[in-house]
Amino acid sequence: MPAAKKNIAISFLGTQLDHRKYSDRWTKWRPNVALCQQHDLVIDELILIHDNHSTKLAKLVTEDIAQISPETTVTPEVINLHDPWDFEEVFGSLHSFAGRHHFDTEKQNLLIHMTTGTHVAQICLFLLAESRHLPGKLIQTSPPNRRSTHSMPQGTYQIIDLDLSKYDKLATRFAEEQAEARDFLKSGIDTKNQAFNHLIDQIELVALRSDAPILLTGPTGAGKSHLASRIFELRQQRGGLSGNFVEVNCATLRGDMAMSTLFGHKKGSFTGAASDRPGLLREAHKGLLFLDEIGELGPDEQAVLLRAIEEGKWLPVGSDTPVKSSFQLIAGTNRDLRTDVAEGRFREDLLARINLWTFQLPGLAERREDIAPNLDYELRRHREKTGNTITFNKEAQQTFLDFAKSPKSSWRGNFRDLNAAVTRMATLAPRGRIRTEEVEQECERLEQSWLRPGSEDDHLAKLSDFLPTDAIAEIDPFDRPQLAYVIETCRQCKSLSEAGRKLFSVSREKRTSTNDGDRIRKYLAKFDLSFDQLSQ
Template sequence: MTHKTAVIGFLGTTLDNGYNERRWQRWRPTVSLCLHDDMLVDELHLLYSKRDKQLFDIIVADIALVSPTTQVIGHDIQLESPWDFAEVYAELYDFVADFAFNDDTQYLLHLTTGTHVAQICWFLLVEAGFIPADLIQTSPCPKPEQMDPQGRYQTIDLDVSRYDTLRERFEAEKAQHWQTLQANLITQNAAYQQLISDIEKVATRSTAPILLMGATGAGKSQLATQIYALKKASNPTKGTAKTTGQSKYTLGKFVEVNCATLRGDVAMSVLFGHIKGAFTGAASSRDGLLKSADGGLLFLDEIGELGLDEQAMLLTALEEQRFYPVGSDTPVSVSFQLMAGTNKDLRQAVADGEFRADLFARLNTWTFFLPSLKDRLEDLPANIDYELARLGSEQQQQYRFEPAARQRYETFATSLDATWQGNFRDLTASMTRLTTLADSKVIRVADVEAEIERLCHLWALPNNSAPSLQNSLSNKKVDGHFNTDFNTQQIETASDAVLEQYVEESVLATIDPFEAVQLAYVIGVCQQHKNQAAAGRYLYANSREQLKSPNDSDRLRKYLLKFNLKFDELN
């Protein structure tokens, strides 16, 4: 089967320029593409701005004279600055995403025209597999006096292993422009844009602790990684200027640990290290993560899960820049920047006595509240595109939605039925499933319908599968009053269903009927509140005023402990 040849490239506003007859005596890269007998161009796609429409019309007319079979197709693009990496990449990515690539066409990407920023972006898109094309370069004849308008062309073998230096340059460009790229590509939410802008300023100007607060899956860990990359690229000055000038330093390692995985003595050892023989099983010394982060950045995710003893040692390390490994009498000096993440409201944790007030005060210099996906629904389309691009890059494929399928998915994703309980983790998992199961790399309406059903099923389990006495009673209300047909036996049955879900059988056997109903009601209240303190305030709203030192959270905690229950286990 004979393949068509299509070339994609920018209109060269300088190199392609020329309005009088002398233009035929000089080399013009776009026109030269159509002057080679050994390369017949069937389609020429030119990207240009409206302000260059006159030049575009001249090029179309000239190509019609030298290559009548070539169809020139113009694509109007809007670039405020062709030297802005983020803007150019975003525009080209959108162009590629909407472009209909045909299997019977050989595509060539013309690199000669356009700024070097555009060339870099073309390279990245081809390398990632988003553009199924080879690269082509055109150049004038090596002897200018020959006045050859045809010039030469060269197809580039994109074996990136042969272009390590070039790749390093591109990676450096991406790192340099991370700040703008994130602000322009990831969000359209004004509040989040301002948040990112503030974080960028803090990351490049401050070494004080940074606290990221937000629900699970809101992107705290990913943002921490990006902050580190930005800090490392910015290479801040260290210390004060001396007579020899300001010194620079290279930021050390990025060390991340999820504090929810740390318990008891293990937590101390992992964070602060230990000496040989400090405890049973300590056959050798260990530096600990604080020492590993010396000179760098330590990210403690879910810092609200740290025990009070670990919190005290961490505070000492922050304020005095030294700590004692487990079992050691010799302090270890460290200097690191701390970033912390948590899905808890540490303000409430301090009030409940679960988090040290002095450590929170130390962390609270820069506190940023990350919004959940439900609070950034206008960003769903952009994040869907991001996931398609990321998964496509990993698999060296180009995934896309059918238009009707994309509309159906976005309509559901922004509706009240989409709870996005896991935030962006849910979206990532959803896009992974869609791209994996899609035939021919095209996501169709049937694929979306199946995924919507899957998501609804997954989201229904945590909230709707567990029985609740309040849910059972509310089903028996008529006009706000309990139906008189709902008798004592039904109440006991409803409470038993709740307790069997959570209470150990041995404990359940000791509970009186009236106590069972009360406990089932308390469990229902706990399930309807975000934290133990809020549930306690609801349950003890009246009796609180009669106590000298009310602590609703602690009262509820002690009540639940009577039945071997904990608040977190009920949600």
């Protein structure tokens, strides 16, 4: 039969509660003595923390515990604190104490007495227990009620286990709060893309646990600015930030005004500086600063920003006195900053400072399963903005989703394109109902806006007029530009012969027999196409 675990208690000497008149010490409640005189709890060792000024009281308490609980060994632990209300000093001392002691949880039950010591000491013990630096449970002792007539009042005790996995209601509540935070960051959109949902889970954890800079990367229109503002609102709700949300697109900062806009200036520091200007970094004090397109900053701005991040201070333009500001930084970019560093356009040390937490936001084309819920979200936004409730009829909505999810929809502008599409269809919809007519017009408008002459999208658009999507998917990317060019040439010609003369104008000069029309007919037949189809 395995030996019973020993109960080891850690406690501060109570310089007030443990200190009683010598004659009253057996009739008055003393927390450390009471801890060792509980009938159903044997303390095998009490580690009693005190300073040099309380050695005499510690000796008396040790002697009294020996009388009422001879099985308890009292081990003095001297910790001298210059200021027992200085959190950093107290936590550092207790952290060192925890590091000096090894507690074997297989053989020992560690109990951390929370009744004595300053509130700062109690908080520090709680944190060390919660982080498992002190792998034990909390114990709280209480004096007996006033009606007790017991000659040796031991009072009561309560043990608190910080293993939250044992508390179903607490675990459920924390899970619900985490789900609420994730839902908030997604603006209530029921996204289906697993990679995106996992990304939001990570961002939620980092946003609530870290003040370090966050770098959001991804294509233009992927939602970096919107996500930054949601992170700010979430941190405001959870008590992390009390200042403002300040946003600036660094691509709009040019010349001398860039330094002034970001870091402020003194009156008279340059022509036109009629008064002091605080700058955006100071406006973001105790809040969140979002620098979108940070890769567009010039070298001087990068240097000052680096100092502001590292030291929390910088020199405004024209000033010899540094100013201070404490803010959360989120940076956004659609560029590969590593390439910019290699080519000398971006400071490597600045990238190292903002690259601790980097999250790559996918474009809409990479999240086609999320188009439907985002479509509903855009309709809600339109209603909130205009006060008009707009809906799709069933056929129109399916037509738009089929188009939106098809390979020919590139979504170059990402969510900006989707927002613009919904705005246009909602504006043109008669009686608040988007019909197939509005959808078809919008699909054509989007396709035209995405086309770039000679691009893959251009080739796909030309092929999609005559071939189904699954047939296009079976054509090698190498062959698509050629087929698209043949189709476009045939559509411009009145006959196969004319198309042949254009397509084979060079090679036909070197041949004695020219039957170029037949060559085109056979080529088109490989793709189940005919000249008559193309010329209609």
